[in-house]
Amino acid sequence: MPIFELIFILVAALTLGAAFLVVTSKNLIHSALWLVVALFGVAIVFALLNAGFLAVVQVVIYIGAIAILMIFTIMLTRFITQSTGPRFNTNWIWALIISFLMFGGLIWIFNSWPGINTQLPPLPADFDPIRQLGIALVSPNAYVLPFELASVLLVAALIGAIIVAWERT
Amino acid sequence: MIPISWYLLFSAALFSIGLYGVLARKNAIAILMGIELMLNAVNVNLIAFWRYLSPEKIDGQAFAVIVFATAAAEVAVGLAIFISIYRRRHTVAADEIDLLKW
Amino acid sequence: MSTELLIWLIPLPPLLSFFLIILLTNRNKGISHTLAVGAAALSWIGSMVVIYRAFQMEHLRATPFASSIPWLPTGITWLRIGVLVDPLTAVTLFFVAWTIFMIFIYSVGYHNFGQPKGDHDKAGLPPHGATISDAHGHSHIIPSIEPMYSRFFAFLGLFAFGMYTLVVSDNLLTLFIGWEIMGLCSYLLIGFWYAKPSARAAMIKAFITTRVGDVFMLLGIAYLYASTGSLNYRETIYNPEVLHQLVQTPTGFLGLSAAALIGILLFIGTVGKSAQFPLHVWLPDAMEGPTPVSAMIHAATMVSAGIYLVIRIYPLLAAGMEHGQLTPPMIMMAIIGGFSALFAATIALAQNDIKRVLAYSTISQLGYMIAALGIGAYVAATFHLITHAFFKALLFLGSGSVIHGMEHGVLHTGEHVDPQDMFNMGGLRKKMPITFWTFLIGGLALSGFPIITAGFWSKDEILADAFAHQQWVTFFSLAFGALITAFYTMRQISLTFLGEPRSKSAAHAKETPWTMTVPLIILAVFAIGAGWAGIPRDFPLIGGVIPNWFHEYVGHSLIEAPETIQFNFIPLLTSLIVSIGGLGLGWIVYKQIGAGVPDPMQQLLGPVYKVLKNKYYVDEFYNKVFVQPAQWFAETFTYLWIDRKVIDGFLHWIAYVAGIIGNAFRNYIDKPIVNGFGDWVAETTKKLGSALRPIQSGRIQQYMILALVSIAAFTALFYYLLVYVR
Numbered sequence: 001m002p003i004f005e006l007i008f009i010l011v012a013a014l015t016l017g018a019a020f021l022v023v024t025s026k027n028l029i030h031s032a033l034w035l036v037v038a039l040f041g042v043a044i045v046f047a048l049l050n051a052g053f054l055a056v057v058q059v060v061i062y063i064g065a066i067a068i069l070m071i072f073t074i075m076l077t078r079f080i081t082q083s084t085g086p087r088f089n090t091n092w093i094w095a096l097i098i099s100f101l102m103f104g105g106l107i108w109i110f111n112s113w114p115g116i117n118t119q120l121p122p123l124p125a126d127f128d129p130i131r132q133l134g135i136a137l138v139s140p141n142a143y144v145l146p147f148e149l150a151s152v153l154l155v156a157a158l159i160g161a162i163i164v165a166w167e168r169t
Numbered sequence: 170m171i172p173i174s175w176y177l178l179f180s181a182a183l184f185s186i187g188l189y190g191v192l193a194r195k196n197a198i199a200i201l202m203g204i205e206l207m208l209n210a211v212n213v214n215l216i217a218f219w220r221y222l223s224p225e226k227i228d229g230q231a232f233a234v235i236v237f238a239t240a241a242a243e244v245a246v247g248l249a250i251f252i253s254i255y256r257r258r259h260t261v262a263a264d265e266i267d268l269l270k271w
Numbered sequence: 272m273s274t275e276l277l278i279w280l281i282p283l284p285p286l287l288s289f290f291l292i293i294l295l296t297n298r299n300k301g302i303s304h305t306l307a308v309g310a311a312a313l314s315w316i317g318s319m320v321v322i323y324r325a326f327q328m329e330h331l332r333a334t335p336f337a338s339s340i341p342w343l344p345t346g347i348t349w350l351r352i353g354v355l356v357d358p359l360t361a362v363t364l365f366f367v368a369w370t371i372f373m374i375f376i377y378s379v380g381y382h383n384f385g386q387p388k389g390d391h392d393k394a395g396l397p398p399h400g401a402t403i404s405d406a407h408g409h410s411h412i413i414p415s416i417e418p419m420y421s422r423f424f425a426f427l428g429l430f431a432f433g434m435y436t437l438v439v440s441d442n443l444l445t446l447f448i449g450w451e452i453m454g455l456c457s458y459l460l461i462g463f464w465y466a467k468p469s470a471r472a473a474m475i476k477a478f479i480t481t482r483v484g485d486v487f488m489l490l491g492i493a494y495l496y497a498s499t500g501s502l503n504y505r506e507t508i509y510n511p512e513v514l515h516q517l518v519q520t521p522t523g524f525l526g527l528s529a530a531a532l533i534g535i536l537l538f539i540g541t542v543g544k545s546a547q548f549p550l551h552v553w554l555p556d557a558m559e560g561p562t563p564v565s566a567m568i569h570a571a572t573m574v575s576a577g578i579y580l581v582i583r584i585y586p587l588l589a590a591g592m593e594h595g596q597l598t599p600p601m602i603m604m605a606i607i608g609g610f611s612a613l614f615a616a617t618i619a620l621a622q623n624d625i626k627r628v629l630a631y632s633t634i635s636q637l638g639y640m641i642a643a644l645g646i647g648a649y650v651a652a653t654f655h656l657i658t659h660a661f662f663k664a665l666l667f668l669g670s671g672s673v674i675h676g677m678e679h680g681v682l683h684t685g686e687h688v689d690p691q692d693m694f695n696m697g698g699l700r701k702k703m704p705i706t707f708w709t710f711l712i713g714g715l716a717l718s719g720f721p722i723i724t725a726g727f728w729s730k731d732e733i734l735a736d737a738f739a740h741q742q743w744v745t746f747f748s749l750a751f752g753a754l755i756t757a758f759y760t761m762r763q764i765s766l767t768f769l770g771e772p773r774s775k776s777a778a779h780a781k782e783t784p785w786t787m788t789v790p791l792i793i794l795a796v797f798a799i800g801a802g803w804a805g806i807p808r809d810f811p812l813i814g815g816v817i818p819n820w821f822h823e824y825v826g827h828s829l830i831e832a833p834e835t836i837q838f839n840f841i842p843l844l845t846s847l848i849v850s851i852g853g854l855g856l857g858w859i860v861y862k863q864i865g866a867g868v869p870d871p872m873q874q875l876l877g878p879v880y881k882v883l884k885n886k887y888y889v890d891e892f893y894n895k896v897f898v899q900p901a902q903w904f905a906e907t908f909t910y911l912w913i914d915r916k917v918i919d920g921f922l923h924w925i926a927y928v929a930g931i932i933g934n935a936f937r938n939y940i941d942k943p944i945v946n947g948f949g950d951w952v953a954e955t956t957k958k959l960g961s962a963l964r965p966i967q968s969g970r971i972q973q974y975m976i977l978a979l980v981s982i983a984a985f986t987a988l989f990y991y992l993l994v995y996v997r
Contacts, residue, residue, distance in 0.1 A: 005171055012179045019183055019206050023190030028199060035202050038183075042209045045179070049220045054212075054233055061237055066205065066244045073248040074198055077255040088193045089264050091976055095192030098979045103185035105983070110177045115222070117172045124225040132227035133234070143231045150238040157242030161249035167256070192972050192979075200972070267969025 008048060015041030026087055028074050036067045050123065053130050176217035183210035197251050197261040201244060208240045274324050275338035278354040281317040281364075282435035284310035289428040292421050303421035304379050307428050311375040314435060318368035325361040326824075332357055337441060337505075348500070355441030355504060358824050359653065363438050363579055366660045369797065370571040371431050373790035377668050378427065378563040380786030381675065382417035389415030395466030397561075400682040412682040414675070423463060423561070430456035434572045438579070443492050443502040446580065450488075450544065453573045454481050460568065461560040473556035480553040484543015491536025498529055508587050518591040527599055534588040534600035538581060545577030545637045547611040552890055554634055558626040562671030565626060570633050570663035578640045578656050585649055597646065605645030609748040612638030614887070616755040620762070620872060621883035624691050625670045628763050632717065633663055635752060639733060642745050648736030650826050654805050655729035661801055662716035662726055665794035669710035672783045672791065673767060676703045680776030688774050693766040694870070695777060700768040702780040707768045709791040714764050716798045718757035719850040725802030727846065732807065734842040750845050757853025765861035773866035807838060 018038035025031040039062045046055035088095075110116055136142040183206055190203025212233050219229020255261050288310035296302040325331055339353025356364070387401045392415055401415040417423065430453055437449030462474030492502065498517060499507045507513050517530035524532060541547070546554035546569075557569050567573075581588065581604070588600040597605065612635045619631035636659050643652035676699065677690035688695045700707040716726035730753060737746040772778040782788070805821035860871050873880045882888070966977070 008171055008175065012175075016179070016182055016186065019186045022202050022206065023186055023194060023199070028196055031199055031202055035205065038206065039209065042183075042213060045176075045213055046216055049176070049216050050224075051216045051220070051230060051233070054216060054230060054237075057234070057237060058209075058212075061241055062205070062209070066241060069244060069248055070198055070202065070205075073251055076252055077198070077261045087195055087199070089195045089970075089972060091973060092193035094976045094980070095189050095972075098192060098976060098983070099185045099189040101983050102188055102979070103181055105986075106181040106184065107178065110174065110181070116174045116177070118221050119172055120170045120221060121224060127224070129227060129230060133230050136227045136231045137234065143228075143235075146231070146235050150235050153242050154238055157245045161245045164246065165249035165252045192976050263972050264970055266971075269971060269974075270967045270969035 011044045173221040180210045180214040195262045274336045284313040285428040285431035292425040297421045300420040307424035308375045311372045315368045315372040318364045353441045354439045366657045370664045374567045377790040380784045383414045386416045394418045460564040461557045470559040473559040477553040481543045484540045487536045488540025491533045514590040530590040531599045541577035545574045555630045566667035571660040601645045608638045608642030612752040616752045619759045643733040646742045651732040658725035658729040662713045662798040665713035672706040676780035679781045680779035683779045684775045695774040696767045697770045698772040703782045705788045709795040712795045714760045718760045728802030731846045738842040754849040754853045758857045761854045761857025
């Protein structure tokens with residue numbers, strides 16, 4: 001239904017606009033806040049794709065933890081007395097070119113995939129993504145190993161972050 | 170309704186913008202934000218493919234969950250590093266952190 | 272021992288003594304002279320044995336003692352060398368062996384063996400005397416031993432080897448070798464006292480003057496070899512067919528035949544070696560050498576070698592002679608010989624040095640022999656050669672004895688007079704009797720005193736031959752020369768021995784030891800008796816008592832024996848008049864010359880005397896015409912202009928050009944191109960490095976960009992290759 005498309009277009013525009021502002025904002029806090037907006041937009045897209053659990057996880061983890069963490073770090077690493085200087089480095093032209101190339105390349109690859117215009121399939125009858133996800137994450141036949149590894153990764157990251165950021169006296 | 174191509178286009182655009190942010194921004198935290206954008210684009214891509222190609226399986230979502238965990242870990246460590254660098258050099262501009270040579 | 276082997280061995284003992292003295296015994300004077308005199312004695316014994324056997328042999332000319340070995344390979348033939356003893360060789364060997372032996376013994380005493388070493392004697396200068404103190408504490412200066420004693424005997428030995436080689440050889444090549452060895456020894460011995468500048472000049476003069484003659488001689492030898500293919504006497508000179516062919520061959524040079532030209536060329540060698548005009552200038556200066564040298568080399572042996580050569584090649588010189596008409600070489604010999612005889616005799620009149628008189632006398636007498644050969648008096652020339660060797664050696668040794676006695680007086684009194692100047696002598700007959708009597712005998716022989724001296728017989732025979740062949744010019748010039756000879760001989764004897772001493776040194780002269788007087792006595796015996804072997808058969812009274820052995824013996828060494836001359840009174844009378852007259856005149860003029868009185872001849876001859884005293888200014892002429900231009904050529908033309916300017920200039924120019932090229936290479940090639948290339952490589956590397964350096968900036972965003980750009984490029988490339996290149 002067209003409303004679906006309209007919503008998608010709005011959300012996509014919002015997200016892309018916010019992302020654009022993230023990378024082009026002069027003020028770093030503004031960038032962080034626009035990042036929050038972009039992450040929200042992505043959450044909505046997840047919701048549009050019937051991945052409701054992930055939408056919530058996105059908001060909680062990304063916005064609630066990661067973005068906040070970023071803001072903390074911005075606060076901790078600011079020189080108030082100094083001017084922020086130009087926000088782009090000297091090679092931004094090249095970066096632009098690369099971005100466009102990457103975008104163009106990706107589009108082209110997608111276009112050469114025959115299933116590019118697949119329509120939305122109907123949901124299966126016993127659609128219960130949360131339950132399925134839960135089982136998949138702990139089932140030995142499924143993804144228990146990546147799950148456990150991810151846990152270990154998080155522990156390592158935790159410890160590592162603490163140690164790296166530990167203030168040496 | 171919406172063919173998958175819209176979602177793919179959207180994720181490609183988001184990814185490119187994130188790439189631009191990674192490559193062009195001076196502030197290290199802004200680079201990290203660009204990385205976040207790119208990871209989010211990847212996630213969108215994954216979920217889109219899950220929904221359109223095999224919604225009955227849950228593998229797509231599981232993958233996306235792992236990506237979440239990885240992204241979180243990475244941001245944590247990365248920010249810890251930035252803070253450590255900031256303590257040493259009093260700067261987080263990527264241009265000035267140039268010891269990765271010789 | 273076979274005679275041939277003995278002949279080969281005769282020259283060797285003196286050569287051996289030369290090497291042994293030079294290499295081993297130079298320091299020990301006693302051993303050196305023993306070696307030398309012993310070697311001379313050995314050669315003398317060998318010569319006597321050979322001569323004895325030669326006299327025994329019948330028909331020695333037809334079958335002489337001969338032996339040869341092949342020596343130089345010349346294509347398919349060999350040049351042979353060897354020894355030959357025919358009658359001429361035998362008689363020559365006789366006088367050579369005796370005179371050499373006597374002179375070796377004489378040298379022992381002459382160089383004062385047994386005397387102490389001198390006070391400041393140096394090698395290279397004559398000894399100056401040693402101071403000794405006798406029992407009463409008086410110090411006397413006595414003659415000292417010669418410092419270079421052994422060296423003298425070594426050279427004498429080498430010389431003896433040369434002379435013996437020349438005499439016994441059977442071909443012109445080894446004769447020439449002996450000739451040149453004697454030339455070398457003459458050079459070394461004239462300049463024996465090499466520290467004296469006059470001796471050095473004299474030795475060079477002698478060598479170069481004789482060299483001029485030797486060059487022509489070598490040309491003659493080469494021509495003979497080219498014409499006949501051999502240098503052996505019996506194959507060429509004593510071979511009638513060869514002679515005939517040589518006479519027939521015209522040379523195109525002044526209309527001479529080959530025989531005449533070869534003869535003239537070889538004769539020029541004799542002109543040099545036997546000091547005939549115009550190459551006579553070296554002989555008087557050669558008196559710088561010690562007196563035994565003058566005796567041996569310049570009286571008895573070396574100058575005689577020149578005469579021996581012309582006697583030996585007489586058949587070649589006389590080839591083509593018809594009916595007593597002289598061939599061109601003979602005419603040349605007669606003219607040069609006769610002229611030299613008279614020329615040198617006149618110069619001897621005005622000389623005051625005792626040895627110079629004898630030197631000019633030698634030139635004169637050699638002129639006699641050459642003139643005799645020139646007119647065909649073969650036997651007479653040989654005869655005079657032998658008698659002259661004996662009495663001239665006697666006279667020179669006698670003069671050496673006189674000089675020795677005078678030097679004794681000079682050292683004793685400390686007077687500074689020239690011991691060789693006759694005008695400082697006088698009255699020596701009382702002080703040196705043996706020397707006086709032997710010198711007198713020699714002088715009479717030289718003058719041709721009748722009957723009892725050998726000189727008479729040989730000179731008379733020459734005059735008789737000249738008269739019989741109606742060679743009036745030769746006859747008169749030789750007769751006049753004999754008169755002058757007798758005159759200056761008596762002048763010499765009177766000034767030296769008769770009258771009263773004219774200086775203190777003469778008054779204190781002393782007789783010389785036995786090593787010097789015994790050879791004088793022995794030679795005096797020969798000076799008297801050697802002539803009696805050749806008394807002509809038709810001589811009044813005593814002719815025929817002793818057969819004319821010499822004429823028979825030597826005459827038959829030629830293919831056609833020369834006929835005996837019909838006896839004629841006129842030459843005999845001429846001989847008697849000139850010799851006795853000359854002797855008498857000389858005695859009258861010079862018997863009472865007091866000290867400080869000038870020479871009467873000076874007053875008598877006036878300005879002519881000055882010319883004679885200066886030897887007709889021949890030396891000055893040669894100096895201006897030959898010596899100075901040669902020096903200019905060497906010093907200025909060759910050295911300064913060619914060597915320094917042209918050759919050195921050329922070399923400097925090459926160096927200059929090399930320098931320019933080097934600099935060009937350096938500045939235009941080496942520095943910019945080679946160095947530049949090296950530097951350019953380094954610079955470029957540095958620049959490349961500097962240029963590439965910013966790639967590794969340490970900024971990770973830059974790395975990322977680079978990586979992504981590279982991936983994009985590679986992807987495009989791979990896509991292109993995979994899809995389109997199929």
